[in-house]
Amino acid sequence: MYKFVIFDLDGTLLNTLEDLADAGNFALKAMGFPVHETEKYKYFAGNGIPKLIERIVPEKCPRENVEKVHGIFSEYYGKHCMDKTQPYKNISKMLAALNQKSVKTGIATNKDHDFSVKLVKHFFGDKIDVVCGRRNGFPKKPDPYSVNIILEQFKADKKQTLYVGDSNVDMKTAENAGLDSCGVLWGFRTKKELIDSGAKYTADSVEQLYRIITDNKLIIDN
Template sequence: MIRLAVFDLDGTLVNSLADLAAASNYGLRTLGFPEHPTEKFRYFVGNGVRKLCERVLPEDAKEYADRQYALFSEYYNTHYADQTRPYPGIKSLLHHLKDEGILLAVASNKTELFTREIVEHFFGTALFDLVSGKIDGRPVKPDPAILQAAMEQFGATPAETVMIGDSNVDIRTAKAAGTHSIGCIWGFRTAEELTEAGAEQLAETPAQILDAVHAWKEA
């Protein structure tokens, strides 16, 4: 039986690729470095903003990572919702899960400030019981710390918890914590990546997440 559903944010709940690309390219442009096409960011993102800022820089310019991070944050702070939108069917899924008494959480490698702002902007404050992002002193996914903290807060066991995300980072986090996992193939990565990482289930639509949760509830 599933009591706690923990969602990744970018590529799972919201399609934020264009805004992440725009903020990154703003920094690169300001620093005088080449920009990248939006599609390339599918593989730049996934391990937090600081890692993103390192990855987009030329190999011989990694010392500019702190400056790139500052420029990214400056731009993203006021442009995070320009093109970002929840994926079709996500809000309906969340309401169905909530109505069934399942606790909902967000666990993102995005900084906690941005994570909270985006979740509140698109989903309000009533749907999620916990919203967690990157904070100092806690390792980022795929380390299971953020997922374990959510389980501890709600007294949920790994067997009662499912991690839902679009990349191998999320699936590896679930495996490290011993929870169920669902890979979302509408996100930034591929079904092959999610399968290779060991996703317990793959979902082509948010409705299939609900089906998987129901199956585990009946098991």
């Protein structure tokens, strides 16, 4: 059983894809640029919003216009980041069950810190102990900086800590932090990507993830 679990956010706990795509396409339209299908945002996301913006703008886009798209995106997303976003099925029940077992939970994400805190507070309340999002001037995943902050706050033993995410960035983050990793298959990326990136475990359901963490069955009361 793991006593500490650190989660990614987008594609792991929350399905944020449509709101990210809507914000990205709104910003692109505002600048007169071509838009993208929602599914493509699964691969634009994962390395933080600045990198997402670089990926969605036209090739060789002037830096000034990239920054304008970023500004429009951030303003729109700040107002609409909860329009369509929802926790994946049974995530909230799993987090509550982990709390009952005194498992400490944190979130290390490349999503901007303020957006992350807003979403976590709205959807999960006090079910998450620590949130560490991207801040300007600090390393982002796969650098283990954010994970190490959480480990220090928890005074956690790395051997008793599991990192859970949905992308190659997450699996490499776990590796760089010296943690076991679990790739979830309901998120933005593929099982092959997760395994190729070093996932120790993969989980195709929240119930399976809970068993990996606790060695127990998650009881779902409908």
